[in-house]
Amino acid sequence: MDKLLIPRGLQRTTFEKFLLWIIPWLALLAVGAYAIYLCLAEGLFHTNMDNRFAFGIWIFLDLTVIALGAGAFFTGFLLYILRRKELKAVINSAVVIGLICYSGAVLVLMVDVGQPLRAWFTFWHPNTHSMLTEVTFCLTCYLIVLLIEYVPIVLKNRQLRQIPKFLVFEFELHKLMPVFAGIGTFLSFFHQGSLGGLFGVLRGRPFAFREELGIWPSTFFLFVISAAAAGPSFVMLTTTLVEKITRKRLVKDEVYRFLGKVSGCMLIIYVLLKSIDTLIWINSTSPGNGFPAFEFYATQSFGTWILFTEIVVLGLIPALVLLSSRLRQNKRYLFGAGFLVCSGIMLNRFVMTIQTLALPTLPFDNFLTYAPSWEEVAAFAFVIAYGVILYSLTFRYSVIFPQERELGQTNGELSMREFAQSRSVFKQPKFVTRLIDTFSSTK
Amino acid sequence: MDTTVEKKYKFGMVINLDKCNGCGACAVACAIENNVPPAVQKMNKRNGLTWLTISTVSNNEQYPQSETVFVPMFCQQCEKETPCMTVCPQNAVDVDPTTGIVGQVPQRCLGCRYCMTACPYHARYFNWWDPEWTDGMKQQLNPDVAPRMRGVVEKCNFCHSRLHSAKDKAATLGNREINPADYIPACVESCPNKAITFGDLNDTTAPITSLASNSNSFRFLSRLGTEPKVYYHSKKHWVRAMAEKAQTRSRQADGIAEEEFHG
Amino acid sequence: MKPYLVLIAGILFGAIIGWFAFPAILYHSSDQPLHFSHNTHTGESGGMACTDCHTTNETGRFQGIPSVIKCAECHASPIGESVSEKQLVEHYITPNVEIPWLVYSRQPDNAYFPHAAHVTLGKMKCEDCHGPHGSSDTLRIHYTNRISGYSRDVWGANISGFSSNRWEGMKMDKCVRCHGDNNRRDGCVSCHK
Numbered sequence: 001m002d003k004l005l006i007p008r009g010l011q012r013t014t015f016e017k018f019l020l021w022i023i024p025w026l027a028l029l030a031v032g033a034y035a036i037y038l039c040l041a042e043g044l045f046h047t048n049m050d051n052r053f054a055f056g057i058w059i060f061l062d063l064t065v066i067a068l069g070a071g072a073f074f075t076g077f078l079l080y081i082l083r084r085k086e087l088k089a090v091i092n093s094a095v096v097i098g099l100i101c102y103s104g105a106v107l108v109l110m111v112d113v114g115q116p117l118r119a120w121f122t123f124w125h126p127n128t129h130s131m132l133t134e135v136t137f138c139l140t141c142y143l144i145v146l147l148i149e150y151v152p153i154v155l156k157n158r159q160l161r162q163i164p165k166f167l168v169f170e171f172e173l174h175k176l177m178p179v180f181a182g183i184g185t186f187l188s189f190f191h192q193g194s195l196g197g198l199f200g201v202l203r204g205r206p207f208a209f210r211e212e213l214g215i216w217p218s219t220f221f222l223f224v225i226s227a228a229a230a231g232p233s234f235v236m237l238t239t240t241l242v243e244k245i246t247r248k249r250l251v252k253d254e255v256y257r258f259l260g261k262v263s264g265c266m267l268i269i270y271v272l273l274k275s276i277d278t279l280i281w282i283n284s285t286s287p288g289n290g291f292p293a294f295e296f297y298a299t300q301s302f303g304t305w306i307l308f309t310e311i312v313v314l315g316l317i318p319a320l321v322l323l324s325s326r327l328r329q330n331k332r333y334l335f336g337a338g339f340l341v342c343s344g345i346m347l348n349r350f351v352m353t354i355q356t357l358a359l360p361t362l363p364f365d366n367f368l369t370y371a372p373s374w375e376e377v378a379a380f381a382f383v384i385a386y387g388v389i390l391y392s393l394t395f396r397y398s399v400i401f402p403q404e405r406e407l408g409q410t411n412g413e414l415s416m417r418e419f420a421q422s423r424s425v426f427k428q429p430k431f432v433t434r435l436i437d438t439f440s441s442t443k
Numbered sequence: 444m445d446t447t448v449e450k451k452y453k454f455g456m457v458i459n460l461d462k463c464n465g466c467g468a469c470a471v472a473c474a475i476e477n478n479v480p481p482a483v484q485k486m487n488k489r490n491g492l493t494w495l496t497i498s499t500v501s502n503n504e505q506y507p508q509s510e511t512v513f514v515p516m517f518c519q520q521c522e523k524e525t526p527c528m529t530v531c532p533q534n535a536v537d538v539d540p541t542t543g544i545v546g547q548v549p550q551r552c553l554g555c556r557y558c559m560t561a562c563p564y565h566a567r568y569f570n571w572w573d574p575e576w577t578d579g580m581k582q583q584l585n586p587d588v589a590p591r592m593r594g595v596v597e598k599c600n601f602c603h604s605r606l607h608s609a610k611d612k613a614a615t616l617g618n619r620e621i622n623p624a625d626y627i628p629a630c631v632e633s634c635p636n637k638a639i640t641f642g643d644l645n646d647t648t649a650p651i652t653s654l655a656s657n658s659n660s661f662r663f664l665s666r667l668g669t670e671p672k673v674y675y676h677s678k679k680h681w682v683r684a685m686a687e688k689a690q691t692r693s694r695q696a697d698g699i700a701e702e703e704f705h706g
Numbered sequence: 707m708k709p710y711l712v713l714i715a716g717i718l719f720g721a722i723i724g725w726f727a728f729p730a731i732l733y734h735s736s737d738q739p740l741h742f743s744h745n746t747h748t749g750e751s752g753g754m755a756c757t758d759c760h761t762t763n764e765t766g767r768f769q770g771i772p773s774v775i776k777c778a779e780c781h782a783s784p785i786g787e788s789v790s791e792k793q794l795v796e797h798y799i800t801p802n803v804e805i806p807w808l809v810y811s812r813q814p815d816n817a818y819f820p821h822a823a824h825v826t827l828g829k830m831k832c833e834d835c836h837g838p839h840g841s842s843d844t845l846r847i848h849y850t851n852r853i854s855g856y857s858r859d860v861w862g863a864n865i866s867g868f869s870s871n872r873w874e875g876m877k878m879d880k881c882v883r884c885h886g887d888n889n890r891r892d893g894c895v896s897c898h899k
Contacts (some may be wrong), residue, residue, distance in 0.1 A: 043593050045571040050489035054559035054569065103697030114554020114594020121533040121553055132532040132557050201668055204526040259572075290666030290687075344693065361563040362663060363685050364514065366498040524728050539893025545894030583747050589816035603895045607818055611766025614822035 005397045007158050009405050010397055012247070014355070019362020022392060025385045026201045035375040039111050044321060048373040053357050057372040058112045061380050063195055063349040065101040066139075068342060071099020071147060071231030073181075073188035078262065080181035089255045090154050092400045093242075094235045098392055099146040104383035111379055117440040131197040138191030145184045149177070156399045189224055196223025199352045206291040208269065208356040212280060219352070232259040233338035240335055242395065248408055250401040257328045263341055264322025271315040278307065301367075302355050310351060310364035314344025453522075453543040454601055455644040455672035456631070457654045458515055458683055462638035463497075465512045465513030469630035469639070470495045471475045473517075474600055475583075478628035480574035485681050492568045494518075494599045495630055512682050515630070515639075518566040518599035519663070519671030526669060527558035536598075543644075543672060544601050552595040559596060563664050564671075567598045601641075602628035623649070644672060661686050669679065729865050733849035733858050739806050740798075741790035745843045756832045756840050768821035771807050774798050801863060808848035810834065810859040818899040837873035 002015040012018075038046045049056040074093040079087040085379045119364065122136045155170040194214060199208040200217025210217040236259040243250050286293040297304040318340035327333040358368050394400060473479070473495045482491050493515040502510045520536075521527075525545055528536040534619035535551035536558055538544070547567075559567040573593040574582065584590065586657060591597050597609035631641040642651035654660060660676045661683050677683060738772050747754045759772045778799045784791050813819060824830045832840060849858035861867070862875025870877050878897075884890055 043572055045485065045490070048485075049556075051491075051559060051568050052489050052565055054556035061604075112555070114556075114596075115592075117550065117553075118553045121457070121551060124514075124532045125551065127529075127531050127534045128533045132530065132555060136532060190507075198557070202526065202531065202561050203524055203669060204561050204664075204668070253631075272672045288666070289668075290664065306581065362516070362565070363688055364498055365565075494749065534896075537894045539895055540891045541896070542891065544893065544895060545897070546893045548816070548894045549896050550814070550898070551894075587818075587899055589814075600895055604818075604899050607820065607899060608767075611820050611822050613766075614820060615762060615764065615766035617826055619827060691728050 001328075005157060005391040007156070007160055007397070007399050011398070011408060013246075018396060024282055024390060025392075028308065028381050028385035029389065032304060032378045032380075032385060033182075034383060036111050039379065044112075045113060045126065046373060046375040047059040048371060048376065050370075052368055053252055053370040054077070055353050055357060056077045057376050057380065058108050058354055058371060060106050060192075060350055060353040062105040062108055062112075063366050065383070066105050066192065066195060066345045067230045067345050067349060068228040068234040069105075069231070070188060070227035071194060071233075071235035072101075072149075073142075073184045074228045074231040074262075075235060076149070076181035077185040081185065082180040084258070086255055086258055089251045089401065089403045090239060090259065092402070093239055094147045094218050094231070095146065096391055097235060097238055097387075097392050099143075100383075100387035102139065102143050102146055104387060108379060108383055109315075110207025113126060117414075131194045131201055133162060134194040135198065138187045142184060142187040145180050145187065148173070149180055149184070152177075153398055153400065155393060157397050170171050187361070188227075192227040193220035193224045196220045196352075199356060202356070203289075206289040206361070208285050208298050208352060209285060209289065209360050211278065218280075221351070222277060222364065223269065225266055226345050228350060229270050230342055231262040231263075232266075236263070236338045237342060239401075241422060242391075246395075247334050248404065250404050250407065252403055252407070253331075256334060257325075258323045258373060260328050260334045260338060261325075263338065264319050267315065267319040267341055267344075268323060271311060274315065275310060279309070287326060296359055302351075302358070305320050306347070306355070307353060310344060310347050314340050314347055331339040370417035402430065446545055451541055451645060453644040454606075454626075455520070455543075455642070455655060455674065456601075456628075457640045457651055457652060457660060457674040458512065458677050459638045459640070460512045460675055460677040461679065462636045463515065463634075464636060465497055465499065466635065467497060467634045469515060470634075470636060472629040472633035473599070476585060476588070476604075477599075478584050478588045480572075480576060480590070481580065483572050483575070486572070488569050490569075492570065492597070493508065494566075494568065494597070494680075500685060510679065510681070512677065512679070514675070516564060516566060516663075517630075517673070519564050519616060519669075519673040520547060520601065521669035521671050523568075523668060523670040526561040526563065530557045530561045531642065532557070544603060544606075544608065545598075546603065546679075547596060547598050548595055549591040549595040554594040555677075556596065563667055563669070568598050569596050571596055603631070617665045659683065728755045732834050732852060735849050736808060737847060738808055738845040740793060742845050743789075743843045744840050748840050753809050760832075762822050762825075766820065766822040767794055772808065774804055776801065778830075807887060808857070810839070810848065813860065813876065815855065816898050817878075818897050821861050833873065835876065837871060855890075892899070 002018075006012045035046070047056060047058075071094040075087050075091055079085040112117065113119065119136075122133055126133045126137075126364045150175075152170045152173050155166050161164050174187070188191055195219050196219035200210040200219030208219075210219050212218075213221065220442050236256055240256070282293040286296075294304070295305065296302075318337035321327045321333050321337035322341070327337075354370070358370070360366055360368070448463050470493065474493075477494060479492045481493060486492075488496075495515055498514045498516060500512050502508070504510065520543060524541055525536075525538050527547075528538055529544065529644055532555065533551060533553055535548050535553070537546050537547055554569065556569055559565075559569060570591055570593045574590060585604065587607065605628060606621070606626050609621040612618065612625055615620045623646075628641055633640040640651045640654055642649040642657060644652055646652060654676065655674045657676065661672045662671050662674055663686050665671070675682075675686065716732055726889075747759075748756070754774070759760065759776055761769050762773070763769060777794065777866075780792060781795055781799060784795050794805075799801065827833075850856070851858065851861070861874050862869045862877070881897060
């Protein structure tokens with residue numbers, strides 16, 4: 001049964017080994033599900049959040065995974081809109097990662113809010129001034145787009161390909177992909193931005209508050225650009241991680257280098273804009289609100305080192321590495337820099353959420369600390385476990401990496417064209433054969 | 444049909460910090476008036492429902508110069524760019540155009556807590572637990588205030604139910620305008636030292652208006668530009684300086700104070 | 707079978723479920739504890755006004771359905787022949803037990819509706835919101851929403867939510883529409899407590 005589902009011409013590990021890999025993740029999933037149950041059924045007192053630390057690890061990690069999941073929209077944008085064909089090698093992977101990140105984030109958000117059953121209120125009674133409204137609308141729509149983009153990947157499964165109607169459907173869907181990529185880019189632009197705007201508009205939190213450019217605070221644009229920088233790096237990192245785990249070559253090296261270059265380009269723009277933004281904030285916005293900016297860093301455990309780390313160590317340095325074609329040749333530098341990029345974005349999201357809330361606003365108030373409870377950690381572990389399982393299943397039973405066949409050994413197995421020809425013997429309608437040919441030739 | 448435009452009030456408060464001795468009667472009255480459920484065992488200062496908190500602020504001087512004030516803190520009813528209102532994704536928060544009171548409708552609230560993040564005064568509270576009253580306490584619930592459910596945000600609304608009652612009373616007599624004596628929030632009423640003055644800031648003859656514009660009156664975080672309608676008043680210079688300076692206390696200062704205490 | 711026939715049948719099936727089956731399941735119907743005719747009281751024989759029984763006290767608080775003490779003012783002992791009057795006297799007035807009426811217009815906890823402001827200042831008539839309830843001969847069946855616990859009168863008899871009469875339905879939309887028509891400027895807490 002399992003064998004029949006595995007794509008032709010690809011080597012997959014034995015079912016037993018696969019089970020051994022999945023079971024620990026299933027266990028983690030179960031623990032997470034229990035934590036989620038506790039929070040939903042009994043209340044959010046199971047978390048360590050409180051009235052002062054109203055956002056905790058969930059919002060921080062949601063922002064992080066959404067930024068990392070930006071690879072889906074940005075890769076789609078580069079491939080379908082800017083026609084960078086080499087990205088075909090990773091687009092499926094990017095879509096699956098995007099879907100995991102977004103659905104996971106939405107799931108955690110639903111646990112995070114106190115009354116998840118009222119989530120539809122935002123659609124029925126929207127406050128158009130709220131960044132969160134924009135985030136909710138765009139996240140929901142984009143999740144649907146991601147699901148649509150995920151469908152063709154599922155349909156690549158060997159058994160599903162046997163059904164002619166699915167093939168036709170997949171082909172038609174494939175033609176529409178640029179449209180979805182466009183919609184996805186548009187939606188992503190807005191919600192990535194709005195997630196940044198979420199904090200930039202907080203007039204009551206001078207640490208996060210930023211001046212407006214047009215109708216959006218500057219963090220809106222910083223988040224869009226930083227997500228575009230982090231996305232390709234994360235796709236690069238996850239792909240190489242999958243290569244390590246499966247001990248296979250899945251993607252050609254030049255694709256990695258291209259992803260790194262894209263990431264570096266976006267990151268250098270981000271670092272530049274972030275530096276300008278920080279300078280404006282230090283010299284004008286923050287003191288204008290009665291808060292000299294350096295007081296935020298003066299005596300707290302979050303000193304100026306955090307600003308330095310964010311902009312220089314995890315920003316400028318990886319950007320320069322990724323932009324140097326000589327250093328990009330070295331995989332250690334390439335992936336190391338990619339890791340730094342993702343860490344930098346994570347640190348930025350951490351600063352925007354956790355540090356913002358830890359800093360006092362009232363003059364007689366104190367710096368606050370917060371540590372997540374096991375339920376909060378477990379609920380997020382649920383998302384990670386779910387992601388790993390979904391990715392593993394998709395990888396095993398479908399074709400995520402089109403270059404895998406070419407890079408791996410295909411001895412003894414039929415190629416797509418041969419497969420199509422062999423099938424045409426069995427009274428396959430001609431147009432289906434032609435479709436399969438079209439697909440095969442693109443590979 | 445009647446198309447009279449209602450009178451525009453701008454309700455505000457002035458709290459005389461020199462008169463406040465931190466007894467906490469206001470906080471108790473507030474909780475009783477507004478059906479705030481009793482604390483559960485695991486509740487603490489940071490996750491409990493306390494529409495009105497009282498902070499102790501010291502001038503960090505040594506005896507005999509050492510002085511302390513108590514600062515009652517609750518929703519400051521920001522008039523301009525009200526931080527919580529603009530961020531709420533589903534219009535559960537609004538500023539009443541006729542009273543200036545920032546209203547919160549818990550039944551509309553999703554519980555995303557974005558407003559709590561936005562509030563510079565930390566005056567919003569989330570129901571982390573299911574509210575539970577004992578049978579005896581249920582009998583004492585105020586019928587004019589709807590109890591809240593778990594997972595929503597609540598906060599001070601200047602005892603809005605008392606404004607409803609005052610309006611009712613006026614309407615029965617055929618009046619559109621309330622008698623100012625009929626609308627007094629519970630904290631104001633309960634203060635034994637009469638430290639809180641409440642009234643309509645639009646009414647130039649009301650005592651509150653002159654008190655609010657007094658040079659010894661100030662507002663916390665006024666430079667944020669949100670125009671809060673709760674004023675504080677103190678003749679002590681260091682108190683006013685404390686409010687002006689955004690961050691006086693730091694971890695370092697706390698450390699010193701503690702050392703002195705132990706020494 | 708032709709696909710469009712399936713489609714039409716499906717739509718028809720859905721409509722029937724939504725229109726007839728769903729309300730039947732959603733609402734729980736119960737009779738009032740006692741037969742009561744508003745018409746007997748307000749009609750020619752009674753000649754009473756709504757406000758004779760449904761009063762507002764001096765603080766402006768609407769008193770709702772009167773207590774049996776009010777009934778006892780006339781019905782301390784039966785003044786007619788009817789069975790229900792006998793029941794009223796025997797079961798409620800003599801032992802001084804309140805009648806457990808089911809209120810058609812009961813609103814959620816957080817809704818604040820001042821009768822004084824609407825009736826005294828706004829010059830609205832009872833019929834504007836309560837319809838011909840005051841001249842009815844019998845008390846209607848009380849339909850209780852099984853999910854929310856509120857009377858069907860809050861949503862309105864028409865399941866689609868549209869109503870031909872002004873008094874049908876007592877949802878927030880109605881309040882908002884009328885307040886909008888009359889240029890009222892309200893905040894949420896003007897009508898929510």
